[in-house]
Amino acid sequence: MTTENTPVSTDFIREIINEDNRAGKHNGRVHTRFPPEPNGYLHIGHAKSICLNFGIAQEYGGLCNLRFDDTNPCKEEVEYVDSIMEDVRWLGFDWEDRLFYASDYFDQLYDWAVQMIEAGKAYVCDLSAEQTRQFRGTLTEPGKNSPYRDRKVEENLDLFTRMKAGEFPDGTRTLRAKIDMASPNLNMRDPVMYRILHAEHHRTGDKWCIYPMYDFTHGQSDSLERITHSICTLEFENHRPLYDWYIQELGIFAPRQIEFARLNLTYTMMSKRRLLELVRDGHVAGWDDPRMPTICGLRRRGYTPEAIRNFCKRIGVSKVDSVVDIALLEHCLREDLNKRAPRVMAVLKPVKLVIDNYPDGQIEEMEAINNPEDAAAGTRLVPFSKVLYIEEDDFREEAPKKYHRLTPGQEVRLRYGYLVTCTGCVKDPATGAVVEVHCTYDPATRGGNTPDGRKVKGTIHWVSAAKAVDAEVRVYDNLFTKPDPGDVPDGQDYRVNLNPKSLEIIPAAKVEPSLASAKINDKCQFERLGYFSVDKDSQPGKPIFNRTVTLKDTWAKIEGRGAGGEG
RNA sequence: UGGGGAAUAGUGUAACGGCAGCACAAAUGACUCUGGAUCAUUUAGUCUAGGUUCAAAUCCUAGUUCCCCAGCCA
Secondary structure, eight states: OTTOSSOOOOOHHHHHHHHHHHTTTTTTOOEEEEOOOSSSOOBHHHHHHHHHHHHHHHHTTOEEEEEEOOOOTTTOOHHHHHHHHHHHHHTTOOOTTOEEEGGGGHHHHHHHHHHHHHTTSEEEEOOOHHHHHHHTOOSSSOOOOOTTTTOOHHHHHHHHHHHHHTOSOTTSOEEEEOSOTTOSSGGGSSOEEEEEOOOOBTTTBTSOSEEEOGGGTHHHHHHHTTOSEEEEEGGGGGGHHHHHHHHHHHTOOOOEEEEEOOOOBTTOOOOHHHHHHHHHTTSSSSTTOTTSOBHHHHHHHTOOHHHHHHHHHHHOOOSSOOOBOHHHHHHHHHHHHHHHOOEEOEESSEEEEEETTSOTTOEEEEEEESOTTOGGGOEEEEEEESEEEEEGGGBOSSOOTTOOSBOTTOEEEETTSOEEEEEEEEEOTTTOOEEEEEEEEOGGGGGGOOTTOOOOSOEEOEEETTTOEEEEEEEEOOSBSSSSTTOOOTTOOGGGGBOTTSEEEEEEEEEOGGGGGOOTTOEEEETTTEEEEEOTTOBTTBOEEEEEEEOOOHHHHHHHHHTTTOO
């Protein structure tokens, strides 16, 4: 290791695993798991955990299980189970035959609970939820023992059996661990192990009316699956002593829990509760709305698994609460899409460009490069004609400095077309809006070439008016207007930071004819605009494109900077 | 005035007592048939105060700030 001149740096989790392996802890065996609760859709924060757990297993030649922590039947649904499996697979990971559910272990957990009662380590408590809270004490004051704490083993056994048999209504009794009501760690103040819940479980149906708490389930589930390294988020650090206590009392295999900081992203909200609210209150169109940070939302937006995985690799992992700049995610996306997305021309805000000296009715097929980053992608033919659509933004009657586009007297290149010189425009006399831009072309510049070697600063994209295909384009922006959506005035909530312009629908964009046959989820780059992905709402002949991410726009920066000066 | 964690450029992350590095962002320039991509350059950091040491981001002491915990949620 000291001979290595380029030491590869490892994060603190891999370092712990390395130490364990060096010490021969599990004979080098590494087994992790991704343990979601099926009560919502997976988001980019989960992707971090998935990449960590499955990634570590791959790197160490180990295994990673998928296990649903389904101990609360009131919140969990198969819809979520299915979506989670789909998303993990889409991200590119495989749990093979190791799909588990905490509910698989309900019988074993029940037996262990009985065992703890018999050992005098657990008791049935008749306190109400409210009373339990009062007896628990506070952060600074110790709790008080429950009056039911010293029940005899036989009575506890009888009561617990009858809880299971359904003799008592919800909330009337709990099974609690007998630990220490004075512990400074509130999790150790006789935590509830089982509660009564007459609820239908998505897997076990009505077999049970008592359900184990997460804390009495999670550690043992890891133990049963022989998980060597149980990786979870920071908020469970306080629970580790409790998991360790159960494991020790039960005398079973002890996984090692390691906690890391969950992912936060600027302009984004990651809490499942709030994401659910956004969906329920109709602020977005669903869990897979392309503005959502959910995996399915990102997928629909046009993200690739590669981009997300690379992002997870780059953000690293530590125990520091942090907020990652969404720009990094977008960078990873562009980096991936730049290599793979075919280039096409599309005009979002069309205005007609008429080439006055171009023959009426003539159509030329111009050869265009599909992807300058990938020679193997080849070329295609794009029809060119006298009347084209160009971007509204690409013409200014009065142009600012450094404006390299169409303005009277200025020559620009029509990408893969011809060089044209702007001669003026026609305006709607009523509104003053530009309805037509006029120009003349230089026939010697076919294909956009300049045989005389002359340089033009600007190149703009276009679509033949005669051959254009109509398309809807959905232009997305951040869902929130502030880097921290939770940054709100007193008495208000994150909803005031919802971005009213997070979605702009462009019903009548003009795209080149090759796009007529685009298939759902196809990705492409609209030259000079950004990357786009075909939405599932598309109809034959009427494609719908989601803007995945813009291209970096230097001009917008230049212009934005000068914006204070003049219009 | 309980317990558990964490502090390194704007952001994220390295360093394991020996030259504070990388990525994103930002800025400048080169190049360009995408104001894209690419390339080059620049700006910018060890929470504070003491101490140990030839040498401290790293070890010690004291403080400061932030996060988590009082669900029969996970």
